[in-house]
Amino acid sequence: MISVEEALARILTEITPLNVRQVPLPEASGLVLSQDIVAQEDIPPFANSAMDGFALLSRDSQPQHGQPPRLRITGEVAAGYVADHAVEKGTTMRIMTGAPVPPGADSIIQVELTRTEGPDSPWVEILATVPVGNNIRPAGEDMRSGQTVLRQGDEIGPWEIGILATLGWPTIPVIRSPHVAILGTGDEVIDVAEPLRPGKIRNSNSYLLEAAVQRAGAIPHRLGVAHDTVESLREKFTEAVQYDLIITSGGVSVGDFDLVKNIMAEQGQINFWRINMRPGKPVAFGHISGIPLLGLPGNPVSAAVTFELFGRPVIRKMLGHTRLIRQQVDVIVEDGVSDRAMRRHYVRAYVEWRDGRFVAHTTGNQGSHIMTSLLNVNALVIVPEGGVQVHAGDTAKAIMLDWPEV
């Protein structure tokens, strides 16, 4: 048996980020930048007003003989337009938030600190003294032309999208998303819409993995279920090698009838591992026709957990992410873990932040065939290998499944 860490390290060594593609800005959300983004302009591109108010010379805001100064209003500047004349001593212009500061003016006084006789008034009283630069946002205060604003490897979220738009990037150089073939195996597996017949169970793994692959940022292609025949398996693998990654479920354990292993071994270089973990001991990894293949166990719980531990990091590495592993935190396991295991046990649990600490509740029967143990789960509590017992109130490490990778 090998450890989870060793298996993951061996897998990730074989995975490289995919190639670069230019995508329209709105499609870049969730992807990873393939190059640094350098500002080609100052942002903001021009000095502009932070307030609705009046543009003036700072020294014109000084009281005259104890009286508020009166300035002549010579025009106005709306956002999006530029003044057609300068502000001179004794004069002022109305100005709106975001509008360029007119030439001559060195200060903005907000409208609340002024008094006029209506919107058409030609005069304004200045009720406060304002320093040079008041309410002016200088050009380049946010970003300077030539500055590296975003870096290769950064994930593009909504806020990065906003910055890329500001900098004038209608298409974005990104690492493209992997296309992932999802293949179920086993004569016992029927499709979701079929009525149950003796000995049969419905295909849940393919749908579960499809959603998990999509959530990881890849594009799933559900290929259905291969029958336990050489022909059926060969046909499915021929289809699967069109994609960037193949994920199978079932067929990788020690059973005599596991044709899958034979076909995998025949068509490529596949390692079959017994991993020191529960659920999910048997996992396969290798290449078929040059395409990486990850073979997960057939039990849905095992498939779900091994996908989180191995499949998701593979997809993230292909996407160009450098943060591949989920955060672990210390949690108080309020109910303890009743069953002991010699293998390391990933116990499904719900963790919440309460009174300044993380508290975990496990989800009952942790058998690898108990799908309901996957409900209301946001964490995997790790019970170390070697038959360690976790009693109620003990502290353990937990993998937070709905926090981002670190």
Next chain:
Amino acid sequence: MISVEEALARILTEITPLNVRQVPLPEASGLVLSQDIVAQEDIPPFANSAMDGFALLSRDSQPQHGQPPRLRITGEVAAGYVADHAVEKGTTMRIMTGAPVPPGADSIIQVELTRTEGPDSPWVEILATVPVGNNIRPAGEDMRSGQTVLRQGDEIGPWEIGILATLGWPTIPVIRSPHVAILGTGDEVIDVAEPLRPGKIRNSNSYLLEAAVQRAGAIPHRLGVAHDTVESLREKFTEAVQYDLIITSGGVSVGDFDLVKNIMAEQGQINFWRINMRPGKPVAFGHISGIPLLGLPGNPVSAAVTFELFGRPVIRKMLGHTRLIRQQVDVIVEDGVSDRAMRRHYVRAYVEWRDGRFVAHTTGNQGSHIMTSLLNVNALVIVPEGGVQVHAGDTAKAIMLDWPEV
């Protein structure tokens, strides 16, 4: 001015979940169940083997005169098939993981605890005593026919998808996703592909909000930018009212030139609020032609933050979620917050878990026009209203932006 909490409460009162739709199982990921899901069958549907091994009568595993018993192999059961005869005293059948337990057998012994003379051997030696029920997963151990497995209001993630597949649900009753119109305003705003001209800035809000709306689970429709004319605004609003929700940016502050407010007020019932927060004081909410409208400020930072605080909960409520608000935790603000504000300040920060506590670093200049303050952010540190100072090392509340809602 009203508080953030009061504004959000007033908004959410006016929002109801959208109607129910049947969607194919793979499209249900991320949506909310509109009804309870009751199992119509036992899961597993039949008693099956947890191991590859031999099905036998438990009492046949007792040693005979100190020797391991030998049992005659009468056949085999693969996963997906049913035995065509029963296991009787003195006999056994090979059985694979997941295969139905053949009639007569009350126990499974795993293959590692047996010895045969090759795969065609007609006899097997039983090397251990196994109790009744050994390695048998009873029918219904996971879910019972009639049991409510998932509940109305549950979010459907990959693991729930797996359970729905197992239970035979090819289409799922969900609350449908809202279609959200996204409308920019302002004569200063040009599109992302256009070269900058004097007084102009590029449209970043529409792209930022499009990505944020999508991440919140809704379907964005970017309508472009309305000019500051009555005709342009009316035309855009006529288009926008085809959708479930309208989100605008800009045009809701106190400025004289804010035609947007007038058109909104003319076409519907809109409240214009000054909210006790920074960034993002002016926010509008109401209805136009019966469609809810959320008017966000024009500064990209303000639009980004007010979307998180108001827009995302609105979309989540429309989607049928009951968890609408992000988790807050106590963080140590390692660098403090240099600028004081009388309004409550939502300071952009990066929070990490280090040595058993959350530590926050703020992202520099927190001006509402400083888009780079949105980079490498995963939290909003809350500085309470009233000019409270947060010194380096002080504790504050932080909203975790990439944790799920609670």
